[in-house]
Amino acid sequence: MNALAQQLILGVLLGGLYGLAAVGLSLVFGVLKVLNVAHGELIMLGGYGTFWLVTLLGIDPFASLLLVVPLSLLLGLGLYGALFAFVVRADEEARVRTSLLIGFGLALVLHALAVRLWTADERSVVTPYGGAVIVLGNLSIPVVRLMSLAVAFVLIGGLHLLLTHWRWGKAIRATAEDWQAALLTGIDVRRAYLLAFAIGTGLAGAAGSLVSVGYSVSPSIGLEWTLKALIVVVLAGLGSVIGTFVAGIFLGVAEALSAAVFGGPYREVVGLVIFVVVLVVRPRGLFGR
Amino acid sequence: MVPEGRRLFGGMTVEENLELGAFTPRARPARKANLERVYALFPILGERRRQIVRALSGGQQQMVAVGRALMTSPKILMLDEPSLGIAPRLARAILDVLVEINRAGVTVFLVEQNVRAALTLAQRAYVLESGRIVVEGSGAALLRDPHVRQAYLGPLAASA
Numbered sequence: 437m438n439a440l441a442q443q444l445i446l447g448v449l450l451g452g453l454y455g456l457a458a459v460g461l462s463l464v465f466g467v468l469k470v471l472n473v474a475h476g477e478l479i480m481l482g483g484y485g486t487f488w489l490v491t492l493l494g495i496d497p498f499a500s501l502l503l504v505v506p507l508s509l510l511l512g513l514g515l516y517g518a519l520f521a522f523v524v525r526a527d528e529e530a531r532v533r534t535s536l537l538i539g540f541g542l543a544l545v546l547h548a549l550a551v552r553l554w555t556a557d558e559r560s561v562v563t564p565y566g567g568a569v570i571v572l573g574n575l576s577i578p579v580v581r582l583m584s585l586a587v588a589f590v591l592i593g594g595l596h597l598l599l600t601h602w603r604w605g606k607a608i609r610a611t612a613e614d615w616q617a618a619l620l621t622g623i624d625v626r627r628a629y630l631l632a633f634a635i636g637t638g639l640a641g642a643a644g645s646l647v648s649v650g651y652s653v654s655p656s657i658g659l660e661w662t663l664k665a666l667i668v669v670v671l672a673g674l675g676s677v678i679g680t681f682v683a684g685i686f687l688g689v690a691e692a693l694s695a696a697v698f699g700g701p702y703r704e705v706v707g708l709v710i711f712v713v714v715l716v717v718r719p720r721g722l723f724g725r
Numbered sequence: 726m727v728p729e730g731r732r733l734f735g736g737m738t739v740e741e742n743l744e745l746g747a748f749t750p751r752a753r754p755a756r757k758a759n760l761e762r763v764y765a766l767f768p769i770l771g772e773r774r775r776q777i778v779r780a781l782s783g784g785q786q787q788m789v790a791v792g793r794a795l796m797t798s799p800k801i802l803m804l805d806e807p808s809l810g811i812a813p814r815l816a817r818a819i820l821d822v823l824v825e826i827n828r829a830g831v832t833v834f835l836v837e838q839n840v841r842a843a844l845t846l847a848q849r850a851y852v853l854e855s856g857r858i859v860v861e862g863s864g865a866a867l868l869r870d871p872h873v874r875q876a877y878l879g880p881l882a883a884s885a
Contacts, residue, residue, distance in 0.1 A: 603748075610734045610745050617732035621793065622749035675736060 438574045443692040445577055451688020452585040453646055455681035457661055458668035459592060460639035466674040467612040467632035469528045470520060473539035476662030477546035478637055482508055482644020483653030484554060490561045497561045497649045498583060501642055508641025512634035515542070524629050543658055550655035560652035584646040591642055592681045595635070599677065608632050612675070667707045671714050673724015683722060729805040731790040735779035739770055742778055742789050746796030755798050763792035766822050784815025791819065801832040808839050820846060840877040844868045852877075 461475045472478075482504050489500040519542065523534045569576040599605040604627075611618040611628040619625050647653060647661075664687065672683035687707055694706040714721060734742050743763060747756040764771035767788040773781065778789055787807055794802055804823070808816035820842055827833045837843035844850055847864035852873060860873060867873050 606737070606741055606745060607748060609737060613734045613736055614732060617728070617734065618745075620726065620728065620732065621745050622752070622797070623745070 440693075440696050442575050443696045444689060445575060446581075447689040447692025448685055449578070449581040449585050449650070449688070450691070451685035452588040452681075453643055453650075453684070454664050454668050454687050455684020456588040456591060456639060456643040456646070458665040458672070458684050459595065459677055459680045460636040460643065461662075461665040462669045462672065462674060462680050463595075463608075463632055463639070463677075464636040465669065467608055468520065468524055468535075468629050469531050470523055470535040470633075471532050471539065472520075472633075472636070473536060473662055474542035474546060474658070475539075475636075475640055475665055476658035476660065477543045477550075478508070478511070478640035479644040479647060479661045480550060480653055480655060480658045481511070481546065482641030483648035483657070484550065484559075484644075485641065486645040486648045487559050487561055487653060490563070497563060497645065498587065501587065501645050504641050504645045505638050509634045509638040511641070512637025513630065515637065516630050516633040520633060521626070521630075524626070543662075547655050547658060554655065556655055558652045558654040559648070561649045563649070566649075578650065581650040584650050587642070587646060588681075591639065592677060595639070596677045598635075604628065604631055664707065667711045669721075670711055671721060673721020676723040679721075679723025726799075727787075727790045727794045727802070727804040727807060729809065731786055733778050733786055733789055733793070735777070737778060738775050739778060739781070739789055740774040743770075743792050743796055746793035749797065752797040756796070759796045759798060763795055766795075766825065767792060782812070782815070784811045784819065787811055787815070787819055788822075791822070795826070795831075799831060801834055802826060803834045805836050806838065807835070808837060808842070817842065840873070841868070844873075 457475070457479055460478075461472065464470060464472050464475070485504040485507060486497050486500045489495045489503060490497050495503075519538050520535070523531055523538060526534055563580065566580055568579040570579060570582065571577075599609055607618065607623045608628045608631060610621070610623060611625050611632075615625050618628070643661075644653065647657070668680060668684045668687050671687065672680040687710065690706045690710065691703045695703040698705075734745065737745075740760075743760055744756065747753055747759060752759075764774075769785060770788055770792060773785070778786060781789070791802075791804070791807065794804075802823075807819055807823075811819070816839065823833050823835065824846055835843060835847070844864040844867050847867075850862065850864045850867045851858050852860040852867065860867060860870060862870070868878075
Protein backbone atom coordinates (compact mmCIF):
# COMPACT_ATOMS: atom_id res chain seq x y z
CA MET A 437 0.00 0.00 0.00
CA ASN A 438 2.79 2.32 0.99
CA ALA A 439 4.82 1.45 -2.06
CA LEU A 440 1.81 2.23 -4.22
CA ALA A 441 1.25 5.61 -2.58
CA GLN A 442 4.92 6.40 -3.02
CA GLN A 443 4.71 5.51 -6.71
CA LEU A 444 1.61 7.70 -7.10
CA ILE A 445 3.42 10.69 -5.63
CA LEU A 446 6.33 10.19 -8.01
CA GLY A 447 3.79 9.81 -10.82
CA VAL A 448 2.21 13.19 -10.05
CA LEU A 449 5.64 14.84 -9.90
CA LEU A 450 6.70 13.39 -13.26
CA GLY A 451 3.24 14.05 -14.73
CA GLY A 452 3.62 17.76 -14.07
CA LEU A 453 6.57 17.75 -16.45
CA TYR A 454 4.61 15.76 -19.02
CA GLY A 455 1.96 18.45 -18.76
CA LEU A 456 4.46 21.26 -19.20
CA ALA A 457 6.03 19.49 -22.19
CA ALA A 458 2.62 18.90 -23.73
CA VAL A 459 1.31 22.44 -23.30
CA GLY A 460 4.05 23.80 -25.57
CA LEU A 461 3.35 21.19 -28.23
CA SER A 462 -0.39 21.74 -27.93
CA LEU A 463 -0.04 25.51 -28.33
CA VAL A 464 2.00 25.14 -31.50
CA PHE A 465 -0.27 22.48 -32.93
CA GLY A 466 -3.46 24.30 -32.00
CA VAL A 467 -2.42 27.66 -33.39
CA LEU A 468 -0.15 26.87 -36.36
CA LYS A 469 -1.77 23.49 -37.19
CA VAL A 470 1.81 22.30 -37.36
CA LEU A 471 2.97 19.17 -35.55
CA ASN A 472 6.46 19.85 -34.31
CA VAL A 473 7.93 16.38 -33.78
CA ALA A 474 11.20 18.03 -32.77
CA HIS A 475 9.51 19.34 -29.61
CA GLY A 476 11.31 16.71 -27.52
CA GLU A 477 14.65 17.78 -28.97
CA LEU A 478 13.88 21.36 -27.91
CA ILE A 479 13.27 19.99 -24.42
CA MET A 480 16.62 18.20 -24.65
CA LEU A 481 18.35 21.47 -25.59
CA GLY A 482 16.76 23.21 -22.60
CA GLY A 483 18.06 20.42 -20.40
CA TYR A 484 21.60 20.86 -21.66
CA GLY A 485 21.25 24.61 -21.27
CA THR A 486 20.62 24.21 -17.58
CA PHE A 487 23.21 21.46 -17.21
CA TRP A 488 25.98 23.61 -18.65
CA LEU A 489 24.94 26.76 -16.83
CA VAL A 490 25.07 24.85 -13.55
CA THR A 491 28.26 22.95 -14.36
CA LEU A 492 30.29 25.78 -15.87
CA LEU A 493 28.98 28.84 -14.09
CA GLY A 494 27.72 27.33 -10.89
CA ILE A 495 24.28 28.88 -11.23
CA ASP A 496 21.42 27.36 -9.28
CA PRO A 497 19.41 25.17 -11.69
CA PHE A 498 16.13 26.90 -10.88
CA ALA A 499 17.73 30.31 -11.40
CA SER A 500 19.04 29.04 -14.75
CA LEU A 501 15.43 29.11 -15.97
CA LEU A 502 15.76 32.89 -16.12
CA LEU A 503 18.35 32.42 -18.86
CA VAL A 504 17.15 29.20 -20.49
CA VAL A 505 13.59 30.39 -21.09
CA PRO A 506 14.51 33.65 -22.85
CA LEU A 507 17.16 31.83 -24.90
CA SER A 508 14.58 29.21 -25.87
CA LEU A 509 12.18 31.97 -26.88
CA LEU A 510 14.86 33.40 -29.14
CA LEU A 511 15.61 29.95 -30.54
CA GLY A 512 11.89 29.60 -31.25
CA LEU A 513 11.86 32.92 -33.14
CA GLY A 514 14.84 31.75 -35.18
CA LEU A 515 13.47 28.30 -35.93
CA TYR A 516 10.13 29.76 -36.96
CA GLY A 517 11.78 32.24 -39.28
CA ALA A 518 14.14 29.68 -40.77
CA LEU A 519 11.85 26.64 -41.07
CA PHE A 520 8.23 26.94 -40.01
CA ALA A 521 7.38 30.26 -41.65
CA PHE A 522 7.46 28.34 -44.94
CA VAL A 523 5.26 25.56 -43.62
CA VAL A 524 2.39 27.83 -42.57
CA ARG A 525 2.10 29.22 -46.09
CA ALA A 526 0.69 25.88 -47.19
CA ASP A 527 -3.00 25.15 -46.67
CA GLU A 528 -3.88 23.38 -43.46
CA GLU A 529 -3.91 19.82 -44.78
CA ALA A 530 -0.50 20.08 -46.36
CA ARG A 531 0.85 21.75 -43.24
CA VAL A 532 0.82 18.71 -40.99
CA ARG A 533 2.56 16.58 -43.61
CA THR A 534 5.20 19.18 -44.38
CA SER A 535 5.77 19.91 -40.73
CA LEU A 536 6.32 16.22 -40.00
CA LEU A 537 9.13 16.14 -42.55
CA ILE A 538 10.69 19.33 -41.27
CA GLY A 539 10.22 18.26 -37.67
CA PHE A 540 11.88 14.88 -38.16
CA GLY A 541 14.73 16.52 -40.02
CA LEU A 542 15.18 19.07 -37.27
CA ALA A 543 15.03 16.34 -34.63
CA LEU A 544 17.76 14.34 -36.37
CA VAL A 545 19.97 17.39 -36.77
CA LEU A 546 19.59 18.47 -33.15
CA HIS A 547 20.16 14.94 -31.91
CA ALA A 548 23.33 14.51 -33.97
CA LEU A 549 24.54 17.94 -32.96
CA ALA A 550 24.04 17.16 -29.27
CA VAL A 551 25.93 13.86 -29.55
CA ARG A 552 28.79 15.59 -31.31
CA LEU A 553 29.00 18.52 -28.91
CA TRP A 554 28.21 16.87 -25.63
CA THR A 555 28.67 13.08 -26.22
CA ALA A 556 25.89 10.53 -25.75
CA ASP A 557 26.41 10.35 -21.98
CA GLU A 558 23.48 10.77 -19.69
CA ARG A 559 23.86 13.89 -17.57
CA SER A 560 22.11 15.14 -14.54
CA VAL A 561 22.42 18.36 -12.61
CA VAL A 562 23.98 17.98 -9.20
CA THR A 563 22.89 20.38 -6.48
CA PRO A 564 23.72 20.51 -2.78
CA TYR A 565 20.05 19.97 -1.97
CA GLY A 566 19.56 17.35 -4.68
CA GLY A 567 19.13 14.45 -2.29
CA ALA A 568 16.81 16.22 0.13
CA VAL A 569 13.43 14.66 0.77
CA ILE A 570 10.36 15.69 2.69
CA VAL A 571 9.23 12.77 4.82
CA LEU A 572 5.52 12.31 5.41
CA GLY A 573 4.94 9.21 7.53
CA ASN A 574 6.39 6.43 5.42
CA LEU A 575 6.37 8.50 2.24
CA SER A 576 9.21 10.59 0.97
CA ILE A 577 8.93 13.40 -1.52
CA PRO A 578 12.07 14.52 -3.37
CA VAL A 579 12.39 18.26 -2.79
CA VAL A 580 13.85 19.01 -6.22
CA ARG A 581 11.00 17.32 -8.06
CA LEU A 582 8.45 19.04 -5.86
CA MET A 583 10.02 22.40 -6.69
CA SER A 584 9.94 21.44 -10.38
CA LEU A 585 6.23 20.75 -10.12
CA ALA A 586 5.75 24.14 -8.46
CA VAL A 587 7.68 25.86 -11.26
CA ALA A 588 5.57 24.01 -13.84
CA PHE A 589 2.43 25.25 -12.04
CA VAL A 590 3.66 28.84 -12.14
CA LEU A 591 4.56 28.63 -15.84
CA ILE A 592 1.19 27.10 -16.76
CA GLY A 593 -0.62 29.73 -14.71
CA GLY A 594 1.45 32.44 -16.38
CA LEU A 595 0.64 31.10 -19.83
CA HIS A 596 -3.04 30.98 -18.97
CA LEU A 597 -2.97 34.63 -17.87
CA LEU A 598 -1.02 35.58 -20.97
CA LEU A 599 -3.55 33.95 -23.28
CA THR A 600 -6.56 35.44 -21.51
CA HIS A 601 -5.32 38.95 -20.71
CA TRP A 602 -2.56 39.94 -23.11
CA ARG A 603 -3.75 41.58 -26.34
CA TRP A 604 -1.65 39.24 -28.46
CA GLY A 605 -2.64 36.31 -26.27
CA LYS A 606 -6.23 36.85 -27.30
CA ALA A 607 -5.11 37.22 -30.89
CA ILE A 608 -3.31 33.86 -30.62
CA ARG A 609 -6.49 32.19 -29.33
CA ALA A 610 -8.56 33.81 -32.06
CA THR A 611 -6.10 32.60 -34.69
CA ALA A 612 -6.27 29.08 -33.27
CA GLU A 613 -10.05 29.09 -33.61
CA ASP A 614 -10.40 30.53 -37.09
CA TRP A 615 -7.39 32.12 -38.76
CA GLN A 616 -9.40 33.53 -41.64
CA ALA A 617 -11.78 35.32 -39.30
CA ALA A 618 -8.74 36.52 -37.34
CA LEU A 619 -7.30 37.93 -40.54
CA LEU A 620 -10.64 39.63 -41.23
CA THR A 621 -10.57 41.44 -37.89
CA GLY A 622 -7.12 42.79 -38.73
CA ILE A 623 -4.95 40.43 -36.70
CA ASP A 624 -1.50 39.84 -38.16
CA VAL A 625 -1.90 36.05 -38.25
CA ARG A 626 1.74 35.45 -39.17
CA ARG A 627 2.83 37.28 -36.07
CA ALA A 628 0.41 35.27 -33.94
CA TYR A 629 2.04 32.14 -35.38
CA LEU A 630 5.49 33.45 -34.62
CA LEU A 631 4.60 34.33 -31.03
CA ALA A 632 2.85 31.01 -30.41
CA PHE A 633 5.82 29.07 -31.76
CA ALA A 634 8.28 31.08 -29.67
CA ILE A 635 6.21 30.59 -26.52
CA GLY A 636 5.93 26.87 -27.27
CA THR A 637 9.71 26.64 -27.62
CA GLY A 638 10.20 28.63 -24.43
CA LEU A 639 7.98 26.18 -22.56
CA ALA A 640 9.94 23.27 -24.04
CA GLY A 641 13.15 24.87 -22.79
CA ALA A 642 11.68 25.30 -19.32
CA ALA A 643 10.51 21.68 -19.29
CA GLY A 644 14.01 20.59 -20.32
CA SER A 645 15.58 22.56 -17.47
CA LEU A 646 13.35 20.83 -14.97
CA VAL A 647 14.04 17.43 -16.54
CA SER A 648 17.78 17.92 -16.12
CA VAL A 649 17.33 18.68 -12.43
CA GLY A 650 15.00 15.98 -11.21
CA TYR A 651 15.85 13.39 -13.84
CA SER A 652 18.53 13.29 -16.52
CA VAL A 653 19.23 14.43 -20.07
CA SER A 654 21.01 12.76 -22.96
CA PRO A 655 20.87 13.56 -26.67
CA SER A 656 18.37 10.75 -27.24
CA ILE A 657 15.62 11.77 -24.80
CA GLY A 658 13.91 13.87 -27.46
CA LEU A 659 11.76 11.21 -29.10
CA GLU A 660 10.55 9.89 -25.77
CA TRP A 661 9.43 13.37 -24.66
CA THR A 662 7.78 14.11 -27.99
CA LEU A 663 5.86 10.87 -27.60
CA LYS A 664 4.76 11.63 -24.04
CA ALA A 665 3.73 15.13 -25.03
CA LEU A 666 1.78 13.80 -28.00
CA ILE A 667 -0.06 11.26 -25.83
CA VAL A 668 -1.01 14.03 -23.42
CA VAL A 669 -2.16 16.33 -26.24
CA VAL A 670 -4.37 13.58 -27.65
CA LEU A 671 -5.72 12.79 -24.20
CA ALA A 672 -6.49 16.43 -23.38
CA GLY A 673 -7.59 17.67 -26.78
CA LEU A 674 -6.75 21.10 -28.12
CA GLY A 675 -7.71 24.45 -26.69
CA SER A 676 -7.28 24.15 -22.94
CA VAL A 677 -4.00 24.98 -21.20
CA ILE A 678 -5.13 23.84 -17.77
CA GLY A 679 -6.76 20.73 -19.25
CA THR A 680 -3.52 19.75 -20.94
CA PHE A 681 -1.59 20.15 -17.71
CA VAL A 682 -4.13 18.02 -15.85
CA ALA A 683 -3.91 15.36 -18.56
CA GLY A 684 -0.11 15.34 -18.15
CA ILE A 685 -0.45 14.62 -14.44
CA PHE A 686 -3.02 11.96 -15.31
CA LEU A 687 -0.52 10.23 -17.61
CA GLY A 688 2.17 10.35 -14.93
CA VAL A 689 -0.16 8.75 -12.41
CA ALA A 690 -1.40 6.15 -14.91
CA GLU A 691 2.17 5.16 -15.71
CA ALA A 692 3.06 4.85 -12.05
CA LEU A 693 -0.03 2.75 -11.41
CA SER A 694 0.60 0.37 -14.27
CA ALA A 695 4.23 0.02 -13.24
CA ALA A 696 3.16 -0.79 -9.69
CA VAL A 697 0.41 -3.22 -10.69
CA PHE A 698 1.86 -4.97 -13.75
CA GLY A 699 5.57 -4.39 -13.19
CA GLY A 700 8.13 -1.88 -14.39
CA PRO A 701 8.23 -2.77 -18.09
CA TYR A 702 4.53 -1.93 -18.46
CA ARG A 703 5.10 1.72 -17.53
CA GLU A 704 5.47 2.71 -21.18
CA VAL A 705 2.55 0.63 -22.41
CA VAL A 706 -0.21 2.46 -20.58
CA GLY A 707 0.41 5.72 -22.41
CA LEU A 708 0.08 4.06 -25.79
CA VAL A 709 -3.08 2.29 -24.67
CA ILE A 710 -4.52 5.63 -23.56
CA PHE A 711 -3.49 7.09 -26.92
CA VAL A 712 -5.38 4.45 -28.91
CA VAL A 713 -8.42 4.32 -26.64
CA VAL A 714 -8.89 8.10 -26.64
CA LEU A 715 -8.58 8.26 -30.42
CA VAL A 716 -11.25 5.58 -30.81
CA VAL A 717 -13.66 6.64 -28.08
CA ARG A 718 -13.28 10.40 -27.88
CA PRO A 719 -11.12 11.78 -30.70
CA ARG A 720 -11.43 15.37 -29.58
CA GLY A 721 -9.92 14.52 -26.20
CA LEU A 722 -11.14 15.03 -22.65
CA PHE A 723 -11.14 18.83 -22.70
CA GLY A 724 -11.10 19.48 -26.45
CA ARG A 725 -13.44 21.80 -28.29
CA MET B 726 -17.66 43.82 -42.51
CA VAL B 727 -20.01 41.09 -41.26
CA PRO B 728 -19.27 37.86 -43.14
CA GLU B 729 -21.83 35.21 -43.95
CA GLY B 730 -21.98 32.60 -41.20
CA ARG B 731 -20.72 35.26 -38.73
CA ARG B 732 -17.25 33.69 -38.28
CA LEU B 733 -17.05 34.54 -34.60
CA PHE B 734 -14.52 33.11 -32.16
CA GLY B 735 -16.92 30.66 -30.52
CA GLY B 736 -14.75 29.67 -27.59
CA MET B 737 -14.13 33.25 -26.49
CA THR B 738 -16.38 35.61 -24.56
CA VAL B 739 -18.65 38.26 -26.07
CA GLU B 740 -16.38 41.03 -24.86
CA GLU B 741 -13.24 39.35 -26.18
CA ASN B 742 -14.85 38.99 -29.60
CA LEU B 743 -15.80 42.65 -29.61
CA GLU B 744 -12.35 43.77 -28.43
CA LEU B 745 -10.71 41.74 -31.19
CA GLY B 746 -12.80 43.77 -33.62
CA ALA B 747 -10.72 46.79 -32.59
CA PHE B 748 -7.38 44.98 -32.84
CA THR B 749 -5.83 47.16 -35.54
CA PRO B 750 -3.74 50.12 -34.33
CA ARG B 751 -6.09 52.54 -36.06
CA ALA B 752 -9.15 51.18 -34.28
CA ARG B 753 -7.60 50.75 -30.83
CA PRO B 754 -7.87 54.28 -29.46
CA ALA B 755 -11.66 54.34 -29.86
CA ARG B 756 -12.04 50.86 -28.36
CA LYS B 757 -13.72 51.90 -25.11
CA ALA B 758 -16.14 54.29 -26.76
CA ASN B 759 -17.11 51.81 -29.45
CA LEU B 760 -17.64 49.08 -26.88
CA GLU B 761 -20.08 51.36 -25.05
CA ARG B 762 -21.80 52.15 -28.33
CA VAL B 763 -22.26 48.46 -29.17
CA TYR B 764 -23.63 47.73 -25.71
CA ALA B 765 -26.05 50.63 -26.12
CA LEU B 766 -27.25 49.26 -29.46
CA PHE B 767 -27.52 45.68 -28.16
CA PRO B 768 -28.13 45.85 -24.39
CA ILE B 769 -28.36 42.03 -24.23
CA LEU B 770 -24.68 41.80 -25.18
CA GLY B 771 -23.76 43.98 -22.23
CA GLU B 772 -25.60 41.60 -19.92
CA ARG B 773 -23.80 38.62 -21.47
CA ARG B 774 -20.36 40.14 -21.94
CA ARG B 775 -18.64 37.38 -19.96
CA GLN B 776 -20.42 34.52 -21.71
CA ILE B 777 -18.81 32.24 -24.26
CA VAL B 778 -20.15 33.14 -27.69
CA ARG B 779 -20.93 29.55 -28.64
CA ALA B 780 -23.49 29.44 -25.81
CA LEU B 781 -25.54 32.30 -27.29
CA SER B 782 -28.52 31.96 -29.63
CA GLY B 783 -27.99 32.50 -33.34
CA GLY B 784 -29.58 35.94 -33.20
CA GLN B 785 -27.41 37.04 -30.30
CA GLN B 786 -24.35 35.73 -32.11
CA GLN B 787 -25.33 37.82 -35.12
CA MET B 788 -25.49 40.85 -32.83
CA VAL B 789 -21.93 40.08 -31.71
CA ALA B 790 -20.87 39.85 -35.38
CA VAL B 791 -22.44 43.25 -36.15
CA GLY B 792 -20.94 44.66 -32.97
CA ARG B 793 -17.48 43.36 -33.81
CA ALA B 794 -17.69 45.03 -37.21
CA LEU B 795 -18.68 48.34 -35.58
CA MET B 796 -15.59 48.27 -33.35
CA THR B 797 -13.44 49.69 -36.16
CA SER B 798 -15.60 52.87 -36.42
CA PRO B 799 -16.41 51.99 -40.05
CA LYS B 800 -17.73 54.49 -42.58
CA ILE B 801 -19.48 51.68 -44.37
CA LEU B 802 -20.85 48.52 -42.78
CA MET B 803 -21.07 45.53 -45.10
CA LEU B 804 -23.30 42.61 -44.14
CA ASP B 805 -23.67 39.30 -45.91
CA GLU B 806 -27.00 37.61 -45.12
CA PRO B 807 -27.35 38.70 -41.50
CA SER B 808 -30.78 37.05 -41.15
CA LEU B 809 -29.55 33.63 -42.27
CA GLY B 810 -30.65 30.91 -39.85
CA ILE B 811 -32.01 33.28 -37.23
CA ALA B 812 -35.43 33.40 -35.56
CA PRO B 813 -37.56 35.88 -37.59
CA ARG B 814 -38.23 38.10 -34.58
CA LEU B 815 -34.51 38.49 -33.88
CA ALA B 816 -33.73 39.02 -37.55
CA ARG B 817 -36.23 41.88 -37.52
CA ALA B 818 -34.61 43.34 -34.40
CA ILE B 819 -31.18 43.25 -36.04
CA LEU B 820 -32.49 44.96 -39.17
CA ASP B 821 -34.04 47.66 -36.98
CA VAL B 822 -30.67 48.26 -35.37
CA LEU B 823 -29.15 48.60 -38.83
CA VAL B 824 -31.54 51.50 -39.42
CA GLU B 825 -30.38 53.05 -36.18
CA ILE B 826 -26.73 52.60 -37.17
CA ASN B 827 -27.48 54.16 -40.51
CA ARG B 828 -29.13 57.20 -38.87
CA ALA B 829 -25.95 57.67 -36.87
CA GLY B 830 -24.10 58.26 -40.14
CA VAL B 831 -22.79 54.85 -41.17
CA THR B 832 -23.51 53.66 -44.70
CA VAL B 833 -25.05 50.20 -44.58
CA PHE B 834 -24.40 47.84 -47.47
CA LEU B 835 -26.65 44.83 -47.08
CA VAL B 836 -26.86 41.61 -49.08
CA GLU B 837 -30.06 39.89 -48.07
CA GLN B 838 -32.44 37.23 -49.34
CA ASN B 839 -35.27 38.32 -47.12
CA VAL B 840 -36.39 40.65 -49.90
CA ARG B 841 -39.41 42.26 -48.31
CA ALA B 842 -37.58 43.22 -45.14
CA ALA B 843 -34.55 44.45 -47.04
CA LEU B 844 -36.59 46.57 -49.44
CA THR B 845 -38.56 48.16 -46.61
CA LEU B 846 -35.31 49.48 -45.17
CA ALA B 847 -33.31 50.28 -48.26
CA GLN B 848 -32.91 53.76 -49.68
CA ARG B 849 -31.38 52.27 -52.79
CA ALA B 850 -31.80 48.68 -53.86
CA TYR B 851 -30.48 46.46 -56.62
CA VAL B 852 -31.78 43.08 -57.70
CA LEU B 853 -29.09 40.75 -58.99
CA GLU B 854 -29.85 37.77 -61.19
CA SER B 855 -26.94 35.55 -62.20
CA GLY B 856 -24.52 38.29 -61.31
CA ARG B 857 -26.17 41.07 -63.34
CA ILE B 858 -28.21 43.95 -62.00
CA VAL B 859 -31.71 43.49 -63.46
CA VAL B 860 -33.69 46.04 -61.46
CA GLU B 861 -32.61 49.02 -59.44
CA GLY B 862 -34.30 51.90 -57.68
CA SER B 863 -35.49 53.02 -54.28
CA GLY B 864 -36.59 50.30 -51.89
CA ALA B 865 -40.15 51.56 -51.95
CA ALA B 866 -40.24 51.59 -55.77
CA LEU B 867 -38.93 48.04 -55.98
CA LEU B 868 -41.54 46.90 -53.50
CA ARG B 869 -44.18 48.06 -56.04
CA ASP B 870 -42.32 46.72 -59.08
CA PRO B 871 -44.42 43.96 -60.72
CA HIS B 872 -41.40 41.89 -61.72
CA VAL B 873 -39.96 41.98 -58.23
CA ARG B 874 -43.33 41.20 -56.67
CA GLN B 875 -43.86 38.26 -59.00
CA ALA B 876 -40.41 36.80 -58.59
CA TYR B 877 -39.56 37.47 -54.95
CA LEU B 878 -42.62 38.36 -52.96
CA GLY B 879 -44.89 35.53 -54.17
CA PRO B 880 -47.98 35.33 -56.42
CA LEU B 881 -50.32 36.63 -53.73
CA ALA B 882 -48.31 39.79 -53.38
CA ALA B 883 -48.24 40.19 -57.16
CA SER B 884 -52.01 40.13 -57.51
CA ALA B 885 -52.75 42.30 -54.50
